[in-house]
Amino acid sequence: xxxxxxxxxxxxxxxxxxxxxxxxxxxxxxxxxxxxxxxxxxxxxxxxxxxxxxxxxxxxxxxxxxxxxxxxxxxxxxxxxxxxxxxxxxxxxxxxxxxxxxxxxxxxxxxxxxxxxxxxxxxxxxxxxxxxxxxxxxxxxxxxxxxxxxxxxxxxxxxxxxxxxxxxxxxxxxxxxxxxxxxxxxxxxxxxxxxxxxxxxxxxxxxxxxxxxxxxxxxxxxxxxxxxxxxxxxxxxxxxxxxxxxxxxxxxxxxxxxxxxxxxxxxxxxxxxxxxxxxxxxxxxxxxxxxxxxxxxxxxxxxxxxxxxxxxxxxxxxxxxxxxxxxxxxxxxxxxxxxxxxxxxxxxxxxxxxxxxxxxxxxxxxxxxxxxxxxxxxxxxxxxxxxxxxxxxxxxxxxxxxxxxxxxxxxxxxxxxxxxxxxxxxxxxxxxxxxxxxxxxxxxxxxxxxxxxxxxxxxxxxxxxxxxxxxxxxxxxxxxxxxxxxxxxxxxxxxxxxxxxxxxxxxxxxxxxxxxxxxxxxxxxxxxxxxxxxxxxxxxxxxxxxxxxxxxxxxxxxxxxxxxxxxxxxxxxxxxxxxxxxxxxxxxxxxxxxxxxxxxxxxxxxxxxxxxxxxxxxxxxxxxxxxxxxx
Amino acid sequence: xxxxxxxxxxxxxxxxxxxxxxxxxxxxxxxxxxxxxxxxxxxxxxxxxxxxxxxxxxxxxxxxxxxxxxxxxxxxxxxxxxxxxxxxxxxxxxxxxxxxxx
Numbered sequence: 001x002x003x004x005x006x007x008x009x010x011x012x013x014x015x016x017x018x019x020x021x022x023x024x025x026x027x028x029x030x031x032x033x034x035x036x037x038x039x040x041x042x043x044x045x046x047x048x049x050x051x052x053x054x055x056x057x058x059x060x061x062x063x064x065x066x067x068x069x070x071x072x073x074x075x076x077x078x079x080x081x082x083x084x085x086x087x088x089x090x091x092x093x094x095x096x097x098x099x100x101x102x103x104x105x106x107x108x109x110x111x112x113x114x115x116x117x118x119x120x121x122x123x124x125x126x127x128x129x130x131x132x133x134x135x136x137x138x139x140x141x142x143x144x145x146x147x148x149x150x151x152x153x154x155x156x157x158x159x160x161x162x163x164x165x166x167x168x169x170x171x172x173x174x175x176x177x178x179x180x181x182x183x184x185x186x187x188x189x190x191x192x193x194x195x196x197x198x199x200x201x202x203x204x205x206x207x208x209x210x211x212x213x214x215x216x217x218x219x220x221x222x223x224x225x226x227x228x229x230x231x232x233x234x235x236x237x238x239x240x241x242x243x244x245x246x247x248x249x250x251x252x253x254x255x256x257x258x259x260x261x262x263x264x265x266x267x268x269x270x271x272x273x274x275x276x277x278x279x280x281x282x283x284x285x286x287x288x289x290x291x292x293x294x295x296x297x298x299x300x301x302x303x304x305x306x307x308x309x310x311x312x313x314x315x316x317x318x319x320x321x322x323x324x325x326x327x328x329x330x331x332x333x334x335x336x337x338x339x340x341x342x343x344x345x346x347x348x349x350x351x352x353x354x355x356x357x358x359x360x361x362x363x364x365x366x367x368x369x370x371x372x373x374x375x376x377x378x379x380x381x382x383x384x385x386x387x388x389x390x391x392x393x394x395x396x397x398x399x400x401x402x403x404x405x406x407x408x409x410x411x412x413x414x415x416x417x418x419x420x421x422x423x424x425x426x427x428x429x430x431x432x433x434x435x436x437x438x439x440x441x442x443x444x445x446x447x448x449x450x451x452x453x454x455x456x457x458x459x460x461x462x463x464x465x466x467x468x469x470x471x472x473x474x475x476x477x478x479x480x481x482x483x484x485x486x487x488x489x490x491x492x493x494x495x496x497x498x499x500x501x502x503x504x505x506x507x508x509x510x511x512x513x514x515x516x517x518x519x520x521x522x523x524x525x526x527x528x529x530x531x532x533x534x535x536x537x538x539x540x541x542x543x544x545x546x547x548x549x550x551x552x553x554x555x556x557x558x559x560x561x562x563x564x565x566x567x568x569x570x571x572x573x574x575x576x577x578x579x580x581x582x583x584x585x586x587x588x589x590x591x592x593x594x595x596x597x598x599x600x601x602x603x604x605x606x607x608x609x610x611x612x613x614x615x616x617x618x619x620x621x622x623x624x625x626x627x628x629x630x631x
Numbered sequence: 632x633x634x635x636x637x638x639x640x641x642x643x644x645x646x647x648x649x650x651x652x653x654x655x656x657x658x659x660x661x662x663x664x665x666x667x668x669x670x671x672x673x674x675x676x677x678x679x680x681x682x683x684x685x686x687x688x689x690x691x692x693x694x695x696x697x698x699x700x701x702x703x704x705x706x707x708x709x710x711x712x713x714x715x716x717x718x719x720x721x722x723x724x725x726x727x728x729x730x731x732x733x
């Protein structure tokens with residue numbers, strides 16, 4: 001029976017698929033999509049086997065695989081994978097959502113001339129992301145991290161004939177790259193102290209530090225390293241202020257948004273903090289910073305989602321808001337809750353994005369002001385979107401509620417009450433903007449033009465249905481099912497497993513908040529019984545700030561224009577004037593000039609040459625006489 | 632008494648005259664004649680030294696023979712060049728042959 005030993009195949013299959021697709025894809029009927037889907041499908045099936053194996057062999061133990069790669073001096077680089085509950089769960093999330101997105105893309109990207117390349121990069125991304133999740137040493141993690149960023153760049157800028165797409169891809173890559181510098185410095189800092197890139201060794205030292213014993217890590221270094229790692233995570237997981245690339249990333253094809261910018265790549269930052277959680281715990285102040293950043297992100301992004309008018313932008317800001325929520329959870333010691341929410345959010349958000357893609361496919365527009373009543377022409381899409389919306393909004397039964405509730409619980413238990421109040425505000429806002437998006441787009445009157453829209457074709461519908469099922473049911477992961485799986489709390493945890501905890505008051509409170517948000521939205525946007533104009537008037541200044549994205553984009557652009565570009569033009573000038581014109585061309589020029597002057601000695605007259613020869617002979621004789629005879 | 636010094640002075644004088652001829656004459660043929668004069672001066676010098684210092688060793692005489700031989704060969708070659716030059720340019724005036732310059 002296939003067991004955990006084969007887990008390494010999961011990323012490798014997708015990696016191998018990449019060159020195969022590029023080389024052979026043109027000749028195959030599916031133009032390479034079959035190879036990609038085959039690889040990720042096999043990956044998913046392998047995951048199921050691995051999961052079963054894990055559960056039957058002691059669910060919480062870790063397993064390692066290692067291949068020595070090469071050694072440079074005293075630095076050993078290995079290719080190792082770690083199979084523990086955290087990596088297995090994310091493995092499942094990534095393989096499943098990637099599979100759904102690729103099947104969806106069969107239909108969505110059907111007529112694209114670069115269909116082949118699209119699936120190649122999809123496979124490459126899958127391989128990189130899976131490697132990132134399974135990596136057991138920081139160097140491999142960093143390599144996979146960068147590869148994932150590369151694939152994101154390639155896919156955001158997939159339609160590179162469009163300038164906005166190119167700009168968005170650049171923005172994404174540069175913003176995350178900046179954060180990655182901090183990540184690299186953090187990794188190197190840890191390496192310098194611990195002496196190895198291996199995660200398990202680093203975690204050992206961190207645990208020693210926490211226990212107060214002799215450790216290779218000092219508390220100051222650990223704090224700095226944790227913060228640097230967090231900055232890296234901020235870039236990938238779009239925390240404020242490094243979130244600016246994610247809304248722009250919507251320029252990419254919608255399945256790409258669903259996969260990379262909702263469920264998987266942006267999860268990498270959360271995953272990093274979770275994976276290295278022991279380092280953060282060894283420097284508890286870092287967790288406070290994580291929580292604050294997470295809270296800030298949640299609130300700011302939620303406020304921006306409320307005022308956006310493009311469907312995909314609303315979903316993008318919603319993603320940022322939920323990522324902030326996950327960071328807040330990690331910062332409040334809610335390890336299990338964060339990963340649980342990562343999974344439920346992954347399924348629900350992917351579902352929402354696929355539904356948005358279906359809307360685009362059906363009516364060719366994404367501005368919600370030009371939508372309305374779409375449920376009449378695409379009921380399945382409306383249902384899918386609705387399920388995703390209520391799940392993320394936090395209505396009970398649906399998955400999002402359970403994970404959100406666990407997050408609220410950890411915030412309540414571990415952080416100052418002000419966090420709780422603000423996060424409840426964010427919960428209300430998240431339900432509100434989701435409801436707003438759903439009601440404005442799908443309810444109400446349908447315009448004549450939109451009446452011509454059509455429902456999603458089969459290959460787009462099936463992934464939506466499957467994801468919808470998961471969005472409804474994955475909440476049940478919180479509960480006990482078998483002897484070896486006593487709820488997600490006992491499977492994924494930081495220190496000790498725990499059973500299913502539920503605070504009734506909290507659950508009731510958040511349900512009331514969410515439901516009232518949905519009702520208010522219904523009243524505003526469907527029934528029209530509440531008018532939001534007075535609300536808009538009172539809060540006009542805040543609304544306009546939110547609409548201008550808190551001026552962060554303009555701040556970044558101003559900095560680039562005034563500082564970065566000025567500096568680089570100075571450097572360019574130096575290069576042009578000094579290095580090129582003076583040093584390189586100057587030398588050549590002076591040689592040329594001296595040659596032009598000296599050439600005049602070649603007169604062509606023989607007696608000149610003869611004379612010079614005579615003079616030279618006399619000089620030589622004189623010199624010989626002076627040295628050998630006189631001296 | 633005629634010493635070696637006298638021979639060497641004569642030789643030096645002849646050499647200088649020949650040198651002046653090479654540097655200051657316009658005609659190519661005259662230059663060649665001056666070169667011959669220089670060669671003769673050198674021969675005189677060699678033989679004088681050989682006679683006065685060690686007549687038993689024939690080194691100087693043999694070198695002089697070589698010089699004569701090489702001089703003959705070189706004159707043959709040089710005259711051929713001058714002839715060619717004359718046929719091309721209708722002049723042996725070296726002032727007018729200065730194409731290979733900057």
